[in-house]
Amino acid sequence: MLTNVPDKRSIENNLTRVDKVFQNLVTLGAFFSMVVLAAIGGFLLYRGFEIFKDFGFSFITSSKWDIGDPEDTSTAILGIGAMLVGSIITAIIAVVISVPFAVATALLIEFYVPGWIKTILVSILDLVAALPSVVFGIWGYAVLLPLVEDWSVTIEHYLGWIPIFNVPSEIFGRSPLLAGLLLGLMIVPIITSVAREVYSQAPRDLIDAASALGGTRWGALRAVVLPFGRSGLVGGTMLGLGRALGETVAVYLTLNLVFEINFKILASAGGNVASLIATKFGEATAYELKALMAAGLVLFLVTLLVNFGATMIVNKSRKIV
Amino acid sequence: MSVVVETMPPVPTRPWRNSKTTGMRNLAAIVLAVICGGALNQVTGLSGFLGLFLGVAFLFPVFIAVTNAKRGANVVTDRIASAVIAVGFIAVTIPWLSIFITVFQKGSEAFHSSYLTEDMRITPSGDDLQYGGIAHAIIGTLLMVLVATVISVPFGIIAAVYIVEVKGRFAGLIRFLVQAMSGVPSIVAGLFVYSTVVILFGGFSAWAGAVALSILMLPTVARTSEEVLKLVSVDLRTSSAALGATQARTVFTVVIPTVASGLITAAVLGVARVVGETAPLILTSSYFVASSTNLNEPIASLPIYIFSNLGLGDQNATARAWGGALVLLGVVFFFFLLTRIFSSRIKRK
Numbered sequence: 213m214l215t216n217v218p219d220k221r222s223i224e225n226n227l228t229r230v231d232k233v234f235q236n237l238v239t240l241g242a243f244f245s246m247v248v249l250a251a252i253g254g255f256l257l258y259r260g261f262e263i264f265k266d267f268g269f270s271f272i273t274s275s276k277w278d279i280g281d282p283e284d285t286s287t288a289i290l291g292i293g294a295m296l297v298g299s300i301i302t303a304i305i306a307v308v309i310s311v312p313f314a315v316a317t318a319l320l321i322e323f324y325v326p327g328w329i330k331t332i333l334v335s336i337l338d339l340v341a342a343l344p345s346v347v348f349g350i351w352g353y354a355v356l357l358p359l360v361e362d363w364s365v366t367i368e369h370y371l372g373w374i375p376i377f378n379v380p381s382e383i384f385g386r387s388p389l390l391a392g393l394l395l396g397l398m399i400v401p402i403i404t405s406v407a408r409e410v411y412s413q414a415p416r417d418l419i420d421a422a423s424a425l426g427g428t429r430w431g432a433l434r435a436v437v438l439p440f441g442r443s444g445l446v447g448g449t450m451l452g453l454g455r456a457l458g459e460t461v462a463v464y465l466t467l468n469l470v471f472e473i474n475f476k477i478l479a480s481a482g483g484n485v486a487s488l489i490a491t492k493f494g495e496a497t498a499y500e501l502k503a504l505m506a507a508g509l510v511l512f513l514v515t516l517l518v519n520f521g522a523t524m525i526v527n528k529s530r531k532i533v
Numbered sequence: 534m535s536v537v538v539e540t541m542p543p544v545p546t547r548p549w550r551n552s553k554t555t556g557m558r559n560l561a562a563i564v565l566a567v568i569c570g571g572a573l574n575q576v577t578g579l580s581g582f583l584g585l586f587l588g589v590a591f592l593f594p595v596f597i598a599v600t601n602a603k604r605g606a607n608v609v610t611d612r613i614a615s616a617v618i619a620v621g622f623i624a625v626t627i628p629w630l631s632i633f634i635t636v637f638q639k640g641s642e643a644f645h646s647s648y649l650t651e652d653m654r655i656t657p658s659g660d661d662l663q664y665g666g667i668a669h670a671i672i673g674t675l676l677m678v679l680v681a682t683v684i685s686v687p688f689g690i691i692a693a694v695y696i697v698e699v700k701g702r703f704a705g706l707i708r709f710l711v712q713a714m715s716g717v718p719s720i721v722a723g724l725f726v727y728s729t730v731v732i733l734f735g736g737f738s739a740w741a742g743a744v745a746l747s748i749l750m751l752p753t754v755a756r757t758s759e760e761v762l763k764l765v766s767v768d769l770r771t772s773s774a775a776l777g778a779t780q781a782r783t784v785f786t787v788v789i790p791t792v793a794s795g796l797i798t799a800a801v802l803g804v805a806r807v808v809g810e811t812a813p814l815i816l817t818s819s820y821f822v823a824s825s826t827n828l829n830e831p832i833a834s835l836p837i838y839i840f841s842n843l844g845l846g847d848q849n850a851t852a853r854a855w856g857g858a859l860v861l862l863g864v865v866f867f868f869f870l871l872t873r874i875f876s877s878r879i880k881r882k
Binding site for chain 1: 583607608610611614615617618619620621622624625628629631632635636639687688691692694695696698699701703706707709710711712713714715716717718719720721722724725728729748751752755779780781782784805806808809810811812815816836839840843854855858861862865866869873
């Protein structure tokens, strides 16, 4: 007989003092990344504020970079318009070239090769992703440059009537096409690894169902895997875009820095914001240095925006699973 | 009364398997593509190795379609898709191979018996290649990377512990910020350190370079550590808690020792990621021709050694740059192998 049922005990999870201290310390340390991000934005704004005040919006739209009289800062005209356009053009070329190859590589690794080859290929991809940009740059300058010069002559000969393939004079070489191609090679491993991860999560039962219905392997890939991985691929592509927008040394070595907006991708003129900073930093006047800080802030905000978007898309596509 | 089975039951088949002739068909397509590609190579403008590859790359899917034509539209589409995927993959590996081969070929020219042990204290960059060496750059790079590791690894592991162990309210936010941080362009990190450390402490220094590298290293360490900590089974944590251990004690004496090799992997991956960073070092540690271990002074590093030699345009200096690229590639490769060794240890657990 149950007569005296005791009241339900409430379970409290009281942390000991040690754990409270531990958790607070860890929380504090975890916010280090936020502090760093805020400090980067804050300090660049602080150092570059004068430039935004002096030039306003024209710092972003104007494409002239003239210090004028070094003693008199009011004679300077500084704008990064051409560099922003150059950043975007080279990054777009990189993405357009790399995405098809990244998708092919990801599909091959995930669905076509046996396990042990897959392990090797993944290792190679990781290794290439870790290759320093200066190594890519020196190779791009020595090996890729002459090749692209040859190709440019052919492209201009046959497709010169299309405005972007037109050139004002027959000087090819360190062009946006070369820099974009090199950046494309650099971001293939990034896009591939994200695409591969998303494709590997494609529902196995749907793939098997497609095969059971008599579909071919490509049928299953096209009907199940590619649609499933689309948003993940977009996210991975944006991660690659972020990397391509902020790349410095490889672009510095393969693109002529010219301060005019250039949409002709075969012409030997262009530049990007990062290579502008690397080029001008060495002999910059104090005022110019502030402008470089401001340019760095613009680059920081643009890449942060791209990465925020990419991260959100990738995370969203992970949650579907 | 017995039923006589007139016909044998059908033999089980495996229609999803490749048929025996698939290999022959693929081989035939490859051979045809190479022959025709070779012919194009001789008679048209598609000259050289890349021309040959381009010809084969376009012809191979076509011939695959031809050799499989009898098997119906679905199979043909499937074969073409496979061929295109294979060709796309090979097209990507050609430049990667070219990078490795070129760096080996051109880099080995700069090597001589004491290349790794001498520095450029008394040797101008344009001097003959048997003088001077790269020791100063190796020392500088390792020193800065060591300091960067000491700074970034604790913070990276703390961020991972917060996300996986403490599971605090802001875990999602922290993970998001770490991912955003991994996208910070390296030159921006350099500019930031220049605007703080370099300006405040009055000049370029190894310290500044190390701080810049640690900013770039942190996200890699944090994300890898997070993945590694997730591998620890919940049983271990609850057992520890059931024995009366506090969370702090569980983390320090159970969780972290269990995945120590994984956390080392995280650190080494971070090192491999930043050891070749050039742009931030231009703005922070600058360059110095002699071996130095003074962290308050400018210091040499492998990427800047390559970069500055490349900028001179002199033949010998360019050869030195390639030599530096080879050494840098070797260093990256070394750290990469380390991560493989350590991560294979985790799997065994």
